[in-house]
Structure formats: C-alpha cells, structure tokens
Amino acid sequence: MTTRLEYYRHLNDALNELCNKVVAQHPNHSEESNNELLELFTQLDDCFANNEDYALLGQQIINKIVSHYPDITPQVHRDLLWFFGGDCLHFLGDEEIQKYQELEERYYELTNTDENVSYRNLRAQVFNMH
Numbered sequence: 001m002t003t004r005l006e007y008y009r010h011l012n013d014a015l016n017e018l019c020n021k022v023v024a025q026h027p028n029h030s031e032e033s034n035n036e037l038l039e040l041f042t043q044l045d046d047c048f049a050n051n052e053d054y055a056l057l058g059q060q061i062i063n064k065i066v067s068h069y070p071d072i073t074p075q076v077h078r079d080l081l082w083f084f085g086g087d088c089l090h091f092l093g094d095e096e097i098q099k100y101q102e103l104e105e106r107y108y109e110l111t112n113t114d115e116n117v118s119y120r121n122l123r124a125q126v127f128n129m130h
Helices: 004-025 031-049 055-068 078-084 086-091 094-113 119-126
Strands: none
Touching (some): 055 078, 055 086
C-alpha cells in the first residue's frame, strides 16, 4: 500500500536526488544559487519530517527549477505540480487537472471505506495506465 503522502514524498525524493547530482556542477548558475535550491530541498524534508506545511516550499522549488534550470524541468514529475499546487497548477492543462481532481475524490472516498488503498495504483487506474 502506498499512501498519498508516501507517493508524493517518493517523487520529491527522486527530484531532490537528481538536483543534488546535477545542480552542484551546473555551469549556468553561481554556487550560491545552486546551494539555495539544494537548501530548499533540505527545508522541505524538515517540513515533511515535522508534519509542517510544505506547499509553499514545494512551490518555490518547482518555480525555481522551471525559471532557472530549464534542463531539469522536463524531469520534474507532473504529479508534483499537482501536489504542491498554487502557482505550479499553471503548468498543468485543464484535462490533467480534471484527472487529478478525479483521483483525489476517488482516493478520499476509498479511504473512508478501505484503509489499504494504494494511491499509486489508483493513480494508474485514473490515468488509464492499467
């Protein structure tokens, strides 16, 4: 079983890992700018660990990647755009947003009746991947 938060944390961890590999040696930005992005990931991890609000930090990270690291942008999983919401939603199409809304509604309906709902599997069904 994969909960909603576990699913999105996994995607965020993968993006964090990618950025740690790529950003440190990124030739188009200063070391300070690169370190700032990596520090945002550290702060975001702390928010997750302490059950604090993570949405604004996540939006900052996504927006910084899109605006400053266009070579990394295609590797940002679109699910993270939905998860962090806010300004990130501007990068999603209307049909995608409808699918994510359907996913969330179905997930919350199912969690009311079944504690063993896998968010990952439900997402695959809603997005016609199964």
